[in-house]
Amino acid sequence: MISAADILLGRILIVDDLAANVLLLQQMLKGAGYANVDSTMDARDACTLHRSDPYDLILLDLLMPGMDGFAVLEELKALEVGRYVPVLVITAQPAHKLRALHAGAKDFISKPIDLVEAKARIHNLLEVRLLYRQIEKHNELLEATVLERTAELRASEERFRRLTELSSDWYWEQDALGHYTELSGPAMEMLGIGGDGAAEGSVTGRAAPHWNEAGRASLAANIAARRPFLDLIYSRTLSDGTHQYFQVSGEPMFSLSGRYTGYRGIGMDVTDRMRKH
Numbered sequence: 413m414i415s416a417a418d419i420l421l422g423r424i425l426i427v428d429d430l431a432a433n434v435l436l437l438q439q440m441l442k443g444a445g446y447a448n449v450d451s452t453m454d455a456r457d458a459c460t461l462h463r464s465d466p467y468d469l470i471l472l473d474l475l476m477p478g479m480d481g482f483a484v485l486e487e488l489k490a491l492e493v494g495r496y497v498p499v500l501v502i503t504a505q506p507a508h509k510l511r512a513l514h515a516g517a518k519d520f521i522s523k524p525i526d527l528v529e530a531k532a533r534i535h536n537l538l539e540v541r542l543l544y545r546q547i548e549k550h551n552e553l554l555e556a557t558v559l560e561r562t563a564e565l566r567a568s569e570e571r572f573r574r575l576t577e578l579s580s581d582w583y584w585e586q587d588a589l590g591h592y593t594e595l596s597g598p599a600m601e602m603l604g605i606g607g608d609g610a611a612e613g614s615v616t617g618r619a620a621p622h623w624n625e626a627g628r629a630s631l632a633a634n635i636a637a638r639r640p641f642l643d644l645i646y647s648r649t650l651s652d653g654t655h656q657y658f659q660v661s662g663e664p665m666f667s668l669s670g671r672y673t674g675y676r677g678i679g680m681d682v683t684d685r686m687r688k689h
Contacts, residue, residue, distance in 0.1 A: 422468035580678035
């Protein structure tokens with residue numbers, strides 16, 4: 413919440429080429445309790461001052477020599493792209509009010525200045541400005557939190573992958589189309605992918621004759637059905653007539669929205685263990 417004390421600490425810049433107007437506004441603001449009031453009688457300084465240390469509200473006279481208030485509004489709009497520019501214009505010309513609002517002013521007060529009305533409009537604009545700043549800070553904090561959580565998630569995924577690699581002979585990931593995106597160890601050879609008559613890039617390709625077809629078919633069926641599976645064993649017969657056994661586990665992967673994104677799994681050579689049995 414924005415307190416009255418917060419509003420009175422808002423930074424205000426008066427831009428008017430007439431010393432009497434500047435003095436009147438300064439006295440009004442200080443009398444109302446505003447503690448941070450600056451002024452300039454040269455419109456060309458307005459954006460420079462705002463750029464170096466942004467103000468919470470700019471009280472801007474429209475008719476000034478050299479550079480008028482409309483030109484200041486255009487420069488401020490270019491300076492604060494996409495942000496709330498707190499400008500309260502001061503004018504004696506009714507026809508200028510709509511033009512000023514279209515140019516980016518947030519409100520206006522008419523000359524001669526009604527001090528009661530001016531104080532009310534200044535208070536309201538400062539409150540809105542401070543609320544915008546509060547939202548910006550909240551969004552910045554939220555963005556920083558998201559980045560921190562994303563970094564933690566990536567670190568966690570990396571730890572998982574390292575542990576997976578240490579606990580198995582190979583690891584693989586594939587996308588929703590069956591293309592392999594991550595491989596470690598002799599995954600392609602152990603899955604029978606490429607070089608032996610199997611279809612390149614998919615475990616569902618036709619197995620070479622030396623593979624146990626039932627085991628490979630079970631592996632392919634689990635992946636095609638997007639089913640998780642644990643410790644599936646299949647084998648192949650080597651050229652010397654001996655059997656080599658592999659144990660593989662896998663699971664489908666899904667995004668936070670539930671969309672299927674692919675498959676991942678681990679495997680190991682369990683030939684020695686199987687021969688002992």
